[in-house]
Amino acid sequence: MKKFLLLAVVILITSCCHDDSNASPDRKAQVQQKLDKALSYFPGLSLSVKTASGNYTLVAGDAVIKEKPMAASALHYMQSISKTFTAVAVLKLKEEGKINIDAKVNTYLPAICNHLPNGNIITVRQLLTMTSGLPDYLDSDQFLNDVVAGPLPMTSEQVLSYVYNQPAKFEPGTSFGYCNINYHLLALIIDHVTPNGHRQYITDRIINAIGLSNTYYIAGSAITTAPEGTTASYVQIDGTFNDVSELQLGTVRTFIGDDGIVASVQDIAGFYYKLLHDKTVLSPALLEEMKVTVSDQGTPIYGLGLYFYKTNGGLQAIGHQGSGIGAGASAFYFPSKNTSVVLCTNAGTLFDALKEEQLRALYEEIVGILLE
Numbered sequence: 001m002k003k004f005l006l007l008a009v010v011i012l013i014t015s016c017c018h019d020d021s022n023a024s025p026d027r028k029a030q031v032q033q034k035l036d037k038a039l040s041y042f043p044g045l046s047l048s049v050k051t052a053s054g055n056y057t058l059v060a061g062d063a064v065i066k067e068k069p070m071a072a073s074a075l076h077y078m079q080s081i082s083k084t085f086t087a088v089a090v091l092k093l094k095e096e097g098k099i100n101i102d103a104k105v106n107t108y109l110p111a112i113c114n115h116l117p118n119g120n121i122i123t124v125r126q127l128l129t130m131t132s133g134l135p136d137y138l139d140s141d142q143f144l145n146d147v148v149a150g151p152l153p154m155t156s157e158q159v160l161s162y163v164y165n166q167p168a169k170f171e172p173g174t175s176f177g178y179c180n181i182n183y184h185l186l187a188l189i190i191d192h193v194t195p196n197g198h199r200q201y202i203t204d205r206i207i208n209a210i211g212l213s214n215t216y217y218i219a220g221s222a223i224t225t226a227p228e229g230t231t232a233s234y235v236q237i238d239g240t241f242n243d244v245s246e247l248q249l250g251t252v253r254t255f256i257g258d259d260g261i262v263a264s265v266q267d268i269a270g271f272y273y274k275l276l277h278d279k280t281v282l283s284p285a286l287l288e289e290m291k292v293t294v295s296d297q298g299t300p301i302y303g304l305g306l307y308f309y310k311t312n313g314g315l316q317a318i319g320h321q322g323s324g325i326g327a328g329a330s331a332f333y334f335p336s337k338n339t340s341v342v343l344c345t346n347a348g349t350l351f352d353a354l355k356e357e358q359l360r361a362l363y364e365e366i367v368g369i370l371l372e
Contacts (some may be wrong), residue, residue, distance in 0.1 A: 023049070023370050028058065030369050034362065035060035041358045042345045043234050043241050044070040048265035049370065050273045050340040057266060063231040063346065065241060075214065075230040075262050076344035077252055079322025081331050082261040083183050085217070087128055087305025088275070089202050090186055091286045098193040101125045108189045112160060117168035124189065126172050127182040128304040129294045133170040136179045137162040147325075152250025153220075159184060159254060176296040180258040183305075187220075187257025198257065210274055210281055212267040219253055219260025227262050231346040233326025236355065244348065248326035259324070268331045269340040272319050276333040277340075291318070312364050313372035323350040330363045337371045 023031075035045050035058060044061035059070040093099040099108075101124040106113035113119035118133050126132040137143045140162040146154070160181075169177045190198035199220050207215045216227045226249050233248035234241040252259055275281040282290065293300035293308055300308050307320050319332035319340075328349030331342040343363050349356040 023056075027369055028056070031366050032058050032060070034365055034369070038358070038362050041355065041362075042347045044074075044231060044346045045362075046070060046072070046074055046076060046265045046342075046344045047366065048269040048340075048342045050266070050269035050342075052277075052338055055266060055269060065232070065234065065243075068232075070231070071229075072266075073214070073229060073264060075216070075227055075264055076329060076346065077230070077233065077248060077322070077324050077327035078261040078263055078268060078329050078331070078344070079252075079259055079324040079327060079350075080180070081268060081320045081322045081329055082217070082219070082257075082259050084272075084275075084305040084320050085202050085206055085261060086183050086186050086190075086198070086257045087290065088206055088281060089190055089198065090124070090128065091282055091290060091304065092205055093190065093193060093201075095283065095286060099124060099189065101128065105185060105189070108192045109185065112185070112188070115160070115164040117163075117166060118172050122172045124186070125304075127186050130176055130178050130182055130302050131173050131294055132179065132182055133168040133172050133175070133177060134179050134181050135163045135166040135169060136181050137184075138180060139163075139166075147247075147251060150250070152247070153253035156184070156188065156256065176294050176301060178302075180255065183258035184256055190257075199260075206281070210271070212263065212271060215261060215263035215267045215271075217260050218262055219256045221253060223253070225249070230262055231327075233324070233346055233348065235326055235348040236352065241347065244326045248324060248348075251325055259322075265342045265344055268329075269342040272331055272333040272342075273340045276318055276335070277338060311367055311372070313368055315367065315371060317367075323356060324348060325350055328356065328359045330359065334367070334371055339371060341367055341370065 039061045043065050044063055047058045049056055057072040059072055061070050063070045063074050094101055105122050106120050122132040137159055143162040163181050187198040190201055194201045199217050202217050233245045235244050279287055290304040293303050306318055309317050315334050317332035317334055322329040326348045329344040333340045349359055
């Protein structure tokens with residue numbers, strides 16, 4: 001199915017006392033060399049590192065192949081990193097008394113829940129922690145066919161139709177299962193309890209409120225072109241990068257709540273730094289609640305819109321990854337080093353397991369050079 005989609009696309013188109021804030025010139029040079037060498041796998045790459053004493057950005061390759069070199073100011077599709085923004089919005093609305101995260105989802109979306117497996121027993125918290133047991137739209141072959149055939153963006157009703165009346169993966173709260181539809185539903189809940197909807201709420205109460213001047217929430221918007229400065233998007237097939245920018249934009253406009261943000265790497269590094277280090281995005285109590293994890297096979301893995309893992313060198317990382325048809329991203333804060341590290345590419349990782357692994361390995365190598 002993955003190969004079919006890719007071919008069809010072508011046809012259609014830091015510790016509290018230790019601060020590594022100022023990496024030595026030698027380390028930066030090593031990282032730049034890694035980025036340059038990785039251009040055998042990626043058309044373009046952007047890296048941003050944020051610490052207490054400042055931040056720096058390194059780039060390699062092209063934003064538009066053979067036309068526009070990657071710039072430090074380039075905007076990237078952040079994909080599922082958007083889930084952290086959605087979770088923050090839900091927690092802010094909890095603080096405002098508008099969402100009870102331990103209430104059943106049918107409190108807010110009764111008509112929709114009648115068509116969902118587990119629909120009338122799952123809670124908002126289980127959506128946030130990926131423990132609802134819901135199936136995902138990515139599980140549907142018909143969804144993948146329709147993405148290719150278009151038109152895009154899809155309506156919310158169409159996206160939901162791919163999971164309606166499908167079997168549940170497990171009983172709510174009994175397991176962990178990463179599922180994008182959870183965050184689509186959270187966006188709809190925010191729509192239900194706010195006067196201007198989730199996109200405006202995320203823009204006003206998070207993006208603008210904390211000064212992310214190069215961050216744009218475009219899911220569900222009426223735009224027809226990507227924000228100025230956004231990289232082109234590519235998928236690699238048989239060694240050739242094919243431009244899928246139109247398809248990339250259409251899918252990101254479709255995936256409300258679980259996707260939708262275009263931003264500079266500096267803004268995203270700053271977002272996680274402000275959230276997890278400065279602790280100025282949420283109240284201390286809400287932040288602690290956000291960081292309470294559920295486990296997968298005994299390993300703590302996911303909080304409320306936050307992914308937890310340990311690097312090959314044993315560093316705890318908190319943040320999120322993102323995979324798209326024409327983009328990939330990793331954005332994590334490292335508490336023991338007081339540092340955020342964000343790496344983005346304009347090559348698709350969602351349906352290319354090798355490309356996803358190459359990006360993950362590159363991120364690990366960079367973190368190893370800079371922080372370990």
